[in-house]
Amino acid sequence: MAFDADEEILQDFLVEAGEILEKLSEQLVDLEQHPDDSDLLNAIFRGFHTVKGGAGFLQLDALVNCCHSAENVFDILRNHKRKVDSELMDVVLEALDNVNAMFEQVRNHEEMTPAPNSLIAALDALAQPEGSAPEPVVEEPVSDSGEPQDGGDITDDEFEQLLDALHGDSSPGKSSAETSGKAVSDSGDAKATSGDDEITDDEFEKLLDELHGKGQFAGAPAADEARPDQDEKPAASGKPGDDLITDDEFEKLLDELHGQGGSPTVADAKASKQGGAVRPTPQPSAAAGSKGKAEEPKPKPEAKPAQKAAAPARDTAPAADTTVRVDTKRLDDIMNMVGELVLVRNRLQRLGSESEDEHMHKAVSNLDVVTTDLQAAVMQTRMQPIKKVFGRFPRVVRDLARNLKKEVNLVMHGEETDLDKNLVEALSDPLVHLVRNSVDHGIEAPDVREKAGKPRQGTVTLSAEQEGDHILLSIQDDGAGMDPEVLRRKAVEKGVYDQDAADRLTDNECFNLIFAAGFSTKEQISDVSGRGVGMDVVKTKIGQLNGQISIVSELGKGSSIIIKVPLTLAIMPTLMIKLDDQSFALPLVNVVEIFHLDLTKTNVVDGRECIVVRDKVFPLFHIKRWLVNSPAGQKEPDNAHVVIVAMGTRQVGFVVDQLVGQEEVVIKPLGRALQGTPGMAGATITGDGRIALIIDVPSLLQQYS
Structure with a gap:
């Protein structure tokens, strides 16, 4: 493993290959649904090819071999010699998992674990045309782009043989044995003529002419140098007069010289087979060959102009550096x-x-x-697009649906919505659990859906949109929905509520029961769900992000889970309040509404003080009693301000003495003596220079209520 290579080159490879591998997972699942999409097939082929090329340059042989075998499969697919099916995709996705695992080992500077031989053999079998036996063939198949599909490094003898073919030492009528013998005997002549083993500019020009057609990368060819077979060659460049070689043409040239494998570890047997597939054009006639050999010592007039024509490429190259990598x-x-x-x-x-x-x-x-x-x-x-999180879901849904024998289609909206990078990372696990939950609990089996008059294939819709300084995330399914009665019965069985309290729960409160620790509607525990742990963790995580989560469901029609999180956690908009003379900051994301209240008109329900606002009941908490040591004997006021706050799915009222106004604050960690204080998320400095504590609403209620 070449970890002693230039660290900058390695980092460039990790960045580029990492982006490609992220896309490949989504593209492969998309391909299974659109197996005839040729653009998608070509994009996947290029993805594996690019990762293989970078890994080959760094001598990451195990990574090269796995990518090469996968690449061969897609070369067969894009040439319509085999069709995409679920079994083929299972093997390819397993190969991608192995590539990702090796990529992570490279990132962590660990020794790579090569892909299992059985997987490589399965890929090689799929790389054969459908219906043919997976036996080695004498001549390598060539794709429609002119690239051989297998091979290793070209040997010195094969390179000499290629030069002899270019200089006319072999003719189309000769047998391969005669050609090989001629290559060996003439190699000394070629070396004697040039004086060393290096290829000259003239020879490289002729090699380019053989590969891409005469005149593609030099000045206009002289009339006496025109070859009779030139018109039969398709031009590699779309612009015949273009003097600059393109990236694709340079890729093809490297593949022609070194074989598709590109790795020095590929077996010599493959390299020897490659010799028969290097030249994509007919060999020149004997007359043309002798003429070329006679003129070999003389420099070609096109050689210098070709070098001058390539100069502008170096001048314009720095313009591409429009980005910089920052820690x-x-x-x-x-x-x-x-x-x-x-x-x-x-x-x-x-x-x-x-x-x-x-x-x-x-x-x-x-x-x-x-x-x-x-x-x-x-x-x-x-900011990063939330697509970095969404990109993993097509694979998650596809694998889970096959495991559960369900038919599920994933639809995603708003993938380009930007979110703070810390939130992108923090939302990854909760969203994965919610999507898996929708597939497992929400979407019914195909037969059940058919009996209910629904399409056999269920749909899970994942969407993101910005709303002011918040992001709204929605996970929606068209499955069975939630039954409030079942949830009430489960709550009584598990001792969460007694029967009377459960009967008084609204449908929305019943839906929120799924966030209770240990609560699950599954009768049997599986490796996917049933332990009642996941949704509790999701609610806790969203609460830590100062977010809210709510559920809307309709029996027989499906469910929707909506998450609301702030755009960033670095600078927080807050509502500044006062309790006596001390300032506190309430995160604005938790604030629902504010109103003035006559404290003599409250009610008591189940032993708890409550208020009724627009026919909705809210528990009432005097947080001054928790947070401030008021002087003994101080009389409670008859009027106060009430702030309705939400955390997760609950809404309660906080009684405060004074409202200061909205202010953006920067969260500062509490000192060592105060660290871990219940109900406090940190501290900040207010506009008047005083210190204010930032209230952590979920923690505050959990500790005191």
Whole structure:
């Protein structure tokens, strides 16, 4: 394994190959649904080919071999010699899993575990035309792009033989044995003429002419140099007059010279077979060959112009470097500094509002605009499309549906919606569980759906959209939906509620029971679900992200789970409140509504103080009793402000003394003495320079209520 290679080259390979492998998983599942999509077949073929090429350059032989075998399968598929089916996709997806595993080992600088021989053999069998025995053939099959499908490095003798063919030392009428003998005997002549073993510019020009047609990469050919078979060759470039070789043409040239395998570890037997498939054009006639040999010592007039024509490519190359790789820690540090700037901005705004100096007001206003723009720009650098999470779901749904013998179609919307990179990583596991839950619990078996008058194939829809400074994620299925009565019965059986309390639950409250720890409607535990752990973890994780989760379901029609999370966790919009004279910050994402309340008009239900707002009942909590040591004997006020907050699926009312207003804050971790204090997410500095504690609503309720 060539980990001693240039680290920069290795990192470039990891970035490029990582993006390709992410796409391949989604493309392969898409191919199973659209097996005749030739563009998709070619894209997958190019994906494996590109990863193989980069791995071959770094001498990652195990990775090369697995990608090469997979590439051969797709070469057969795109040439319509075999059809895509589920069994073939199972093998290819297993190969992709092995490639991903080896890729991670390369990323971690570990020794690679090669793909099992049985898998390589299965791929090689699928790389044969349908109906043919998987036996080695004498001559390598050539794809419609002119690329041989197998092979290794070309040997010195084979390269000499290729040069002899170019210089006319073999004719089309000679047998392969005579050609081989001629190559050996003439190799000394070629070396004697050139004076060393290196290929000359003239010979390289002729090799290009053989591969791509005369005149493609040099000046206009002289009349006496025109070959009779030139018109029979298809031009490799779409523009006959173009002097620059394209990336695709250079790829093909490397494949012609070194074989499709591209790895020095490929068996010599494959390399010897490659000799018969290197030349895609007919050999030149004897007359043309003798003429070429006689002129060999003389430099070709086209050689110099060809080198000059290639010069502009080097001049324009730097223009492609429009991106730069930056360590995410550096972005986090910049974001922290912007956060400090926001705090200073808030302080100056408060001081400016107390000043009557007009110039001061203008300066603070300009600072506010610049700080807001800078904050948005830095946040944008941390943003990633949620497609990085969505990209794994086609494979998850496909594998789970086959395991459960269900027919499921996954539809995704809003994949380009941007989200803070920390949230993208944090949402990955909860979303995977919710999607698996929809396939397992929501979508019925094909026969059951057919009896209910539904299509045999169920649909799971995954969507994302931005709403203000929040992201809305939705996981929807057209399955059986949830039965509130079943959920009530399960709640009583598991001791979550007694019968009277369960009967008073609304349908929506019944749906939210699935988030209770240990709660499951599955009668039998399987390797997919049934232990009642997953949804509880999902709710906890979403709560840690200051998000909300809600469920809408209709029996027989399906269910929808909606998640609302902030765009970023770095700078948080809050509602500043006061309890006595101490300031606290409530995350604005948790705030539903605010109103003034006469505290003498409350009700008591099940021993808990409640209020009724628009026919909805909310538990009422005086958080000052939890968070502030009020003087003894202080009289409770008759009127107060109530803030309705939501966490997960619950909504409660917090009684507060004073509302200060909305303010953006930067979360600072609590000191060692206060770390882990229940109900506190951190601290911040307010606009008036005081310290305010940031309330963690779920933790606060769990600790005190």
